[in-house]
Amino acid sequence: MQTTELSRRKVPSARIHLRAPRRQDGADVWALVQGTAGLDDNSMYCNLLQCTHFAATCALAEIDGAVVGWVSGYIPPETPDVLFVWQVCVSEKARGQGLARRLIASVLARDVCSDVRVVHSTITEANKASWALFGSIADSLEADLNRQPHFERDDHFDGRHETEYLVSIGPFERAALPLRDAA
Numbered sequence: 001m002q003t004t005e006l007s008r009r010k011v012p013s014a015r016i017h018l019r020a021p022r023r024q025d026g027a028d029v030w031a032l033v034q035g036t037a038g039l040d041d042n043s044m045y046c047n048l049l050q051c052t053h054f055a056a057t058c059a060l061a062e063i064d065g066a067v068v069g070w071v072s073g074y075i076p077p078e079t080p081d082v083l084f085v086w087q088v089c090v091s092e093k094a095r096g097q098g099l100a101r102r103l104i105a106s107v108l109a110r111d112v113c114s115d116v117r118v119v120h121s122t123i124t125e126a127n128k129a130s131w132a133l134f135g136s137i138a139d140s141l142e143a144d145l146n147r148q149p150h151f152e153r154d155d156h157f158d159g160r161h162e163t164e165y166l167v168s169i170g171p172f173e174r175a176a177l178p179l180r181d182a183a
C-alpha cells in the first residue's frame, strides 16, 4: 500500500482488519451503533441493507472477528462525485488511533469511488470529535471544508433533534488518496 497523508496513522495493533461488510455483519454493526452514545439508533434492518445494498460504500474494522469500527456511506444517485458519510462509529477501546480516518479513507480508495471528489456528512454543533475528524480529513486532502444548516431542529426535526449541519469537503484531488487500502 502506498502510504499518503490520509492513511499515515499507524494503528498499532496489526490485528485490526478493515474490510467491506457482508450480510452476516448486520447484527454486529447494529450492536456497535446501538451501544455508542450520541448516535441515532437505526433498525437492524437498516444496518442489514447497508451491509448488502450499500456494502461497496461501507466499511468495518474488526479485531479477532469482533467489530470495533464502522462507517456507512453512499453515493447519492444525483451526485456521483459525492460520497455521503452517514455514520462513523469506533468503539471506545479503539478510539484515538486514526481508525475513523482509515475507515473513511478505505472507502474513498475503492474503485466505486473513482469519480468522487467531494465528501459530505452531517454533524450536530456539539459533536466535537466529529468536527475534528472531518477537519482532519479536509486537512489531509488539502481541501476546503464548508458547513451550513441542513436538517434543522424546528423546520425538519419538529424540535426533536439538534440541527444537523452539512459538512462539505472538496473538491479534492484523487492523488491525495491511498492507491489501495485494506478494505
Ligand SMILES: CC(C)(COP(=O)(O)OP(=O)(O)OC[C@H]1O[C@@H](n2cnc3c(N)ncnc32)[C@H](O)[C@@H]1OP(=O)(O)O)[C@@H](O)C(=O)NCCC(=O)NCCS
Binding pocket: 036, 037, 038, 039, 086, 087, 088, 089, 090, 091, 094, 095, 096, 097, 098, 099, 100, 101, 102, 127, 128, 129, 130, 132, 133, 134, 136
Ligand atoms: C467520532 C469517532 C468516530 C472518532 O473515531 P476515532 O477513531 O477516535 O478518530 P480518529 O482517531 O480517526 O481521529 C481523527 C481526528 O479527529 C480527532 N479527534 C477524534 N476524537 C476526538 C475528540 N473526542 N476530541 C477532539 N478531537 C478528536 C483526532 O485527534 C484526529 O485529529 P488529527 O488527525 O488532527 O490528530 C468516535 O469518537 C466515535 O465513534 N464517536 C461516537 C460516534 C459519533 O459521534 N460519530 C460521528 C457522528 S456519525
